[in-house]
Amino acid sequence: MALLILAAVSGTGKSTLARALLDRHPNLRLSVSHTTRSPRPGERPGVHYHFTDRASFEAEVKAGRFVEWAEYAGNLYGTAHSTIEAARLAGVDLLFDVEVQGAGNLKRAYPEACACFILPPSWRVLEDRLRGRGTESPESLARRLATGRQELAVADRFDYLVVNDVLDAAVDDLTAVYQAARLRTVTGLAHLQSLRAEAGAG
Numbered sequence: 001m002a003l004l005i006l007a008a009v010s011g012t013g014k015s016t017l018a019r020a021l022l023d024r025h026p027n028l029r030l031s032v033s034h035t036t037r038s039p040r041p042g043e044r045p046g047v048h049y050h051f052t053d054r055a056s057f058e059a060e061v062k063a064g065r066f067v068e069w070a071e072y073a074g075n076l077y078g079t080a081h082s083t084i085e086a087a088r089l090a091g092v093d094l095l096f097d098v099e100v101q102g103a104g105n106l107k108r109a110y111p112e113a114c115a116c117f118i119l120p121p122s123w124r125v126l127e128d129r130l131r132g133r134g135t136e137s138p139e140s141l142a143r144r145l146a147t148g149r150q151e152l153a154v155a156d157r158f159d160y161l162v163v164n165d166v167l168d169a170a171v172d173d174l175t176a177v178y179q180a181a182r183l184r185t186v187t188g189l190a191h192l193q194s195l196r197a198e199a200g201a202g
């Protein structure tokens with residue numbers, strides 16, 4: 001199972017890119033996270049997120065149900081162990097749309113995953129995109145930009161950096177990263193195992 005982790009400063013276009021990438025690659029599925037955030041217009045439970053309340057989320061944390069979780073702009077977000085296990089059983093690859101701390105924790109749990117940080121063409125364009133999306137209050141916008149400045153400071157720890165200027169070009173670059181993730185696990189490791197068996201190398 002190939003694991004592709006995407007992180008970006010809010011407003012860069014990560015969700016847009018993730019959607020395009022998922023459309024292009026049927027065997028790649030979104031890891032649907034749990035969150036205490038309210039649904040935005042058009043967001044469906046179980047498709048975009050598993051929406052929950054803070055008390056239930058905290059109970060799940062206590063029960064050890066999350067591989068990773070983080071607080072972001074006043075809401076809790078987390079990846080359940082069961083999501084990854086279900087994907088493994090189904091034989092599909094997983095795309096994780098997470099913030100920076102979650103990306104680091106997933107990479108620690110699954111070192112074979114490919115972690116990619118998506119960059120906007122400029123800070124000005126990022127602000128325009130986030131404002132243009134029209135989903136954030138002035139407070140949430142300021143909070144997301146402040147968090148973004150901190151996220152940029154650690155973006156060079158990621159395996160890959162992709163710039164989202166022209167959308168199609170960025171989807172091509174992400175397809176290359178997905179292919180790298182597959183070579184690391186699905187294609188590469190499967191072949192190595194059969195070769196070892198054939199060679200009697202254990």
Ligand code: ADP
Nearest residue numbers: 010011012013014015016129133164165166167
């Ligand atoms: P994120 O998930 O990173 O917060 P979104 O995917 O919601 O960001 O994108 C933020 C806004 O920028 C949306 O209105 C989206 O349509 C727009 N957008 C995304 N990628 C591009 C791009 N390459 N060029 C122009 N606008 C873009």
Ligand code: 5GP
Nearest residue numbers: 033034069070072077078079097098099102
């Ligand atoms: P949004 O509210 O814009 O959907 O998401 C806010 C941030 O939380 C984004 O950076 C998104 O990638 C991140 N996020 C979504 N799901 C998870 C998750 O399961 N874990 C972590 N750590 N971050 C997540």
